[in-house]
Amino acid sequence: MQREEQGASFGLGGLTVELGDTIREVEAIAGAREQFAALKLPMNSALLRYRHFRESTLAPGTVISRVIERCLEDTGVEASDIDMFILTSASAGFLADRRLVPDLLKRHGLLRAVPMAIVAQECTGLLSAIHTACMHIRSGLGRRILVASYDQAGADAHRIQSFGVISDAAVACLISSIDPLDFRVLGFAQYGNVQGMHGEDNLDQRQALINKVTVAALSDAGMPLAGVAKVFSTNFFWPLATYNATAAGFSTQLLHADTLLDLGHCLSADALINLDHYNRKPAGQPGDRYLLQAFAMGLLASMLVERTGAAVQG
DSSP states (O other), rough: OOOOOOOOHHHHEEEEEEESSSSGGGGGGTTTTHHHHHTTTTHHHHHHTOOOOEEOOHHHHHHHHHHHHHHHHHHHHGGGGOOEEEOOOSSSSGGGGGHHHHHHHTTOOTTOOOOEHHHHHHHHHHHHHHHHHHHHHHHTTTTTEEEEEEEEEOOOGTOOOOOOOOOEEEEEEEEEEESSSEEEEEEEEEEEEEEHHOOOOOOHHHHHHHHHHHHHHHHTTTOOOGOOOOOEEOOHHHHHHHHHHTTTTGGGGGBBBTTHHHBBBGGGGHHHHHHHHHTTTTOOOOOOOEEEEEOOOOOOEEEEEEEEOOOOOO
């Protein structure tokens, strides 16, 4: 890979989403009522805001291939010009197939792309992967990096969790220092709490983590809290989603959660799925700045991006 000048700005675009091919009702899951009761949650769709989830019946490689192909098509970038391919997952068992990534590179002509996987950061992995791509470009080792995520619940017994209902999804995007893309990455922060990773933290510790990450991300972007036009976060059950928003200092009206009812929690992909959903609406304008959040047990990542005004792909 050729070394490029440091100090580059980082564009994010070609955002591509592939949802599970089967739409199912949450309350039709076998034993759903018992699962909610075991978690000490009411089976109440109006309160928790759930309705459907998406299940993928396709092989992981097939789903990931679809988002890679569409991302490259939407951006007009040649596969041979991609310097690195970063794949992330909060459900990374599929990566036990050691041929999967090399086969993806070969299938799509990513012949110069150095592969990387981020798998230990749970639902924060996709934002972390985008940040890693930006830092790789800043180091001068490349100009274009393809980032993808793939997640699936695996079985109905794992769909209903204390924080949300899990859907299967894949996402891809391009990070580039030279292409005109839909967004510009402004800032990032990520911190963790090992007690929280074990489910042993308390509300004060969670509040402290949210404060720490939010302040650091805004500082990295050089902007105030009031400069955030919209928040795209993790699709947790609505009471938890609104708690997280207010804990970060935002009105729940800034939280774009229109996908929550019919998609549920797509693990690492939620923030970008919600950003893509909003970006395809006649809303927002160039110069708007958005906060992307990714929550996991004991982990939080936040990223600030600015809408550039590039044409939205249909």
